[in-house]
Amino acid sequence: MERHFVQELDALKKRLIKMGSFAEQGIADAITSLLERRVDLAEHTIARDPQINDLEVEIDDAVVDLLALQQPVAADLRFIVAALKINTAVERIGDHAVNIAESARQYALGPDIRIHPEIPRMAEIAKGMLRNVIDGFIHSDPGLCRKVLTGDDEIDDLNRKVFRDLASMIRADPASLEQALELMRVSRNLERVADLATNIAEDVIFMAEAHVVKHHREEKG
Amino acid sequence: MERHFVQELDALKKRLIKMGSFAEQGIADAITSLLERRVDLAEHTIARDPQINDLEVEIDDAVVDLLALQQPVAADLRFIVAALKINTAVERIGDHAVNIAESARQYALGPDIRIHPEIPRMAEIAKGMLRNVIDGFIHSDPGLCRKVLTGDDEIDDLNRKVFRDLASMIRADPASLEQALELMRVSRNLERVADLATNIAEDVIFMAEAHVVKHHREEKG
Numbered sequence: 001m002e003r004h005f006v007q008e009l010d011a012l013k014k015r016l017i018k019m020g021s022f023a024e025q026g027i028a029d030a031i032t033s034l035l036e037r038r039v040d041l042a043e044h045t046i047a048r049d050p051q052i053n054d055l056e057v058e059i060d061d062a063v064v065d066l067l068a069l070q071q072p073v074a075a076d077l078r079f080i081v082a083a084l085k086i087n088t089a090v091e092r093i094g095d096h097a098v099n100i101a102e103s104a105r106q107y108a109l110g111p112d113i114r115i116h117p118e119i120p121r122m123a124e125i126a127k128g129m130l131r132n133v134i135d136g137f138i139h140s141d142p143g144l145c146r147k148v149l150t151g152d153d154e155i156d157d158l159n160r161k162v163f164r165d166l167a168s169m170i171r172a173d174p175a176s177l178e179q180a181l182e183l184m185r186v187s188r189n190l191e192r193v194a195d196l197a198t199n200i201a202e203d204v205i206f207m208a209e210a211h212v213v214k215h216h217r218e219e220k221g
Numbered sequence: 222m223e224r225h226f227v228q229e230l231d232a233l234k235k236r237l238i239k240m241g242s243f244a245e246q247g248i249a250d251a252i253t254s255l256l257e258r259r260v261d262l263a264e265h266t267i268a269r270d271p272q273i274n275d276l277e278v279e280i281d282d283a284v285v286d287l288l289a290l291q292q293p294v295a296a297d298l299r300f301i302v303a304a305l306k307i308n309t310a311v312e313r314i315g316d317h318a319v320n321i322a323e324s325a326r327q328y329a330l331g332p333d334i335r336i337h338p339e340i341p342r343m344a345e346i347a348k349g350m351l352r353n354v355i356d357g358f359i360h361s362d363p364g365l366c367r368k369v370l371t372g373d374d375e376i377d378d379l380n381r382k383v384f385r386d387l388a389s390m391i392r393a394d395p396a397s398l399e400q401a402l403e404l405m406r407v408s409r410n411l412e413r414v415a416d417l418a419t420n421i422a423e424d425v426i427f428m429a430e431a432h433v434v435k436h437h438r439e440e441k442g
Contacts, residue, residue, distance in 0.1 A: 081305065
């Protein structure tokens with residue numbers, strides 16, 4: 001029983017790592033398809049999302065089975081509850097990658113208006129945050145997760161700058177409206193990925209320290 | 222033990238009903254503050270959000286205690302896992318109410334550009350969806366939740382119409398840009414509330430029927 005439990009937990013961790021890396025790849029590919037105006041890569045990113053959705057359902061089922069059959073307590077119970085919450089958050093990050101890919105596909109059909117360097121920068125920060133929170137979860141390392149909490153502020157600042165710059169661009173050249181709205185959507189979705197990574201960081205810290213750090217920040221959108 | 226468990230479950234349901242009605246009130250007040258250009262009501266809506274956040278933490282704690290102390294199985298376990306997921310979703314709906322209130326506050330400072338009737342209509346549908354999914358959860362009524370799934374399509378259509386109309390307005394009158402962007406943000410946040418209500422509906426149907434209906438729709442934004 002004990003050994004079986006350890007194996008099940010291990011399988012759960014592996015699935016979450018896989019899901020996290022799918023989500024990270026989704027963000028990376030969506031941004032590449034935006035920057036390189038690659039409709040094929042955007043379509044590919046959208047087509048791959050069901051893999052993440054399937055993993056979400058598998059992880060939810062595994063969690064319910066673990067709770068029912070093993071009746072874990074204390075640290076194991078907190079780990080499993082955190083896994084359930086992280087699962088939901090990573091699946092949403094996958095959805096944001098799809099949103100970005102949809103905007104990239106749309107953007108590729110219009111004129112080549114300037115993409116602010118802040119957008120790929122936001123994507124790099126968001127991917128790093130996601131990687132760190134998944135690592136932090138797997139290794140129960142709240143220190144790694146605390147670092148993530150600062151990345152969120154940086155992304156918020158970049159997002160505001162992108163919005164201001166794009167609004168100025170629309171004013172100067174109203175014909176850029178559709179393209180600028182797509183880039184605003186990309187920026188906002190990256191900002192939401194950072195929010196979700198922050199939520200995961202809070203869940204990991206809760207798990208590791210049984211201490212709620214929630215609601216030091218709210219969801220923006 | 223058995224009786225204690227029933228009482229604890231009952232307390233959990235009451236907290237979720239309370240949280241749902243706070244979130245619904247938040248959406249209602251945020252939209253009223255937008256339509257009536259009431260900065261005071263917008264500020265009040267923003268100031269009240271911590272009540273929902275506190276309830277989220279309370280519910281998470283209650284769920285962990287229930288799992289640890291009662292070790293529920295079968296239908297009770299599915300109910301509690303659903304409560305955990307619904308808790309996260311309702312808290313996010315509260316965040317969207319805050320986002321709408323922020324836009325309402327900003328909008329009230331600018332010129333009085335036309336607010337499309339689709340926006341209050343979307344708010345009505347979203348509030349109704351939220352009410353139905355919470356009722357559906359409390360009474361384990363998947364039928365009530367299935368009805369909600371159609372509301373989401375209607376909101377998506379209204380959201381697209383609002384975006385098209387606002388884009389035309391910006392083209393016709395570039396000075397309306399800031400105000401139009403705030404109204405787009407309101408529309409998008411209402412659409413996200415409908416998505417989250419849809420997620421809750423799926424969780425309730427899963428709970429009631431142990432059957433996954435997830436991913437018939439994806440998160441948009």
